[in-house]
Amino acid sequence: MPLDHPALSAADPELAALVGAEEQLQADTLRMIASENYVSSAVLEATGTVLTNKYSEGYPGRRYYEGQQNVDPIEALAAGRAAALFGADHANVQPYSGSPANLAVYLAFAEPGDTVMGMSLPMGGHLTHGWGVSATGKWFNGVQYGVRADTGLIDFDQVRDLAREHRPKLIFCGGTAIPRTIDFAAFAEIAREIDAVLVADIAHIAGLVAGGAHPSPFPHADVVSTTTHKTLRGPRGAMLLTKEAYAKPVDKAVFPGLQGGPHNHTTAAIAVALHEAAQPSFRDYAHAVVANAQALAAALAERGFDLVSGGTDNHLILMDLTPKDVPGKIAAKALDRAGIVTNYNTVPYDPRKPFDPSGLRIGTPSLTSRGLTTEHMEQVAVWIDRGVAAAKAEDEVALKVIRGEVAELMAAYPAPGLPVG
Numbered sequence: 560m561p562l563d564h565p566a567l568s569a570a571d572p573e574l575a576a577l578v579g580a581e582e583q584l585q586a587d588t589l590r591m592i593a594s595e596n597y598v599s600s601a602v603l604e605a606t607g608t609v610l611t612n613k614y615s616e617g618y619p620g621r622r623y624y625e626g627q628q629n630v631d632p633i634e635a636l637a638a639g640r641a642a643a644l645f646g647a648d649h650a651n652v653q654p655y656s657g658s659p660a661n662l663a664v665y666l667a668f669a670e671p672g673d674t675v676m677g678m679s680l681p682m683g684g685h686l687t688h689g690w691g692v693s694a695t696g697k698w699f700n701g702v703q704y705g706v707r708a709d710t711g712l713i714d715f716d717q718v719r720d721l722a723r724e725h726r727p728k729l730i731f732c733g734g735t736a737i738p739r740t741i742d743f744a745a746f747a748e749i750a751r752e753i754d755a756v757l758v759a760d761i762a763h764i765a766g767l768v769a770g771g772a773h774p775s776p777f778p779h780a781d782v783v784s785t786t787t788h789k790t791l792r793g794p795r796g797a798m799l800l801t802k803e804a805y806a807k808p809v810d811k812a813v814f815p816g817l818q819g820g821p822h823n824h825t826t827a828a829i830a831v832a833l834h835e836a837a838q839p840s841f842r843d844y845a846h847a848v849v850a851n852a853q854a855l856a857a858a859l860a861e862r863g864f865d866l867v868s869g870g871t872d873n874h875l876i877l878m879d880l881t882p883k884d885v886p887g888k889i890a891a892k893a894l895d896r897a898g899i900v901t902n903y904n905t906v907p908y909d910p911r912k913p914f915d916p917s918g919l920r921i922g923t924p925s926l927t928s929r930g931l932t933t934e935h936m937e938q939v940a941v942w943i944d945r946g947v948a949a950a951k952a953e954d955e956v957a958l959k960v961i962r963g964e965v966a967e968l969m970a971a972y973p974a975p976g977l978p979v980g
């Protein structure tokens with residue numbers, strides 16, 4: 560259901576039409592990209608405020624610009640809410656997004672050329688955890704761990720061995736395609752042994768942590784990095800949460816180390832999202848996201864889908880489509896035409912190339928925000944199964960039929976600009 564944008568429509572009809580089309584697309588489709596969500600109307604409004612007009616380099620009470628009467632309390636509110644929600648001593652809410660937040664952590668605790676350790680990208684890690692094509696892999700010596708081929712689970716023997724051998728300054732845990740609970744305590748034990756800073760990158764699972772559906776990285780991690788726009792259901796942005804001893808270097812790294820003025824409209828929207836995430840209804844949401852993912856995983860497994868690690872503990876499912884005899888990219892593109900939006904993804908030990916891998920990654924944060932429940936997951940699995948079969952058969956008519964059925968269901972669960980109950 561498209562929103563009203565009278566000023567935008569009058570000033571720039573071409574752009575307004577594209578925004579309207581995107582609103583329609585987000586309303587009509589089953590959005591299953593694991594890192595995406597729908598923000599509330601309140602969060603959407605906060606991002607569209609006059610706070611976008613304001614410069615405020617520095618931190619509350621220590622700014623390089625005047626006129627901070629309202630911006631200071633807004634940032635203090637966001638930071639205070641973040642620290643309280645995640646049990647951190649300190650929160651920095653200024654990072655522009657997850658990647659710059661992680662770069663700030665390198666700047667705070669390492670020198671170029673130092674060794675750092677993270678999960679390798681094809682095993683489920685993030686580019687910014689020291690992968691070669693990323694600045695973090697070019698400027699630092701990235702040592703990478705993975706998952707076991709037989710279980711699909713993180714290989715802690717390998718993590719410990721690599722840590723002892725290479726003695727990284729930083730250890731990153733967390734990633735973008737990890738369907739299982741992250742054992743922060745196990746990482747902390749290894750980090751302590753070699754005196755490394757443990758960074759938990761909870762970008763994907765922050766909302767689950769906030770809602771009590773995934774264990775907290777504190778007190779195990781020294782620094783917690785997170786985006787605000789994935790399961791946490793806030794605007795596009797990021798935060799760095801720390802124990803007290805790590806607060807100062809992190810703040811200095813974000814500003815003046817890496818960034819200029821913070822995006823105050825985003826900070827305001829983060830504050831709103833954190834307020835929403837502190838409500839009892841958000842706990843229900845977080846648990847519903849996991850329940851939906853588990854119901855969907857079971858329904859997919861029943862239909863012969865090969866799930867990495869055999870299932871999920873969180874919001875995401877990673878499938879190896881090799882048994883279905885359809886490459887991930889072909890499947891993702893066909894499902895998109897069927898109104899099911901996903902992304903192709905490498906799977907651990909993937910014999911295919913990263914730009915044309917074997918896997919498909921899906922998640923339940925968005926459709927849970929729309930109000931879909933475990934009752935709907937059988938139907939979603941049926942659509943995915945039919946869509947993948949149609950991809951293989953190159954049956955465009957079948958994809959069109961699915962698209963109509965998806966739109967019909969989603970019409971009963973309005974978006975975007977979701978009301979939050």
Ligand SMILES: *Cc1c(COP(=O)(O)O)cnc(C)c1O
Pocket residue numbers: 594656657658659661684685687733734735760761762763786796
């Ligand atoms: C999404 C993500 C990031 C990067 O966030 P951007 O906002 O896209 O820069 C970093 N780390 C992890 C684990 C992520 O999932």
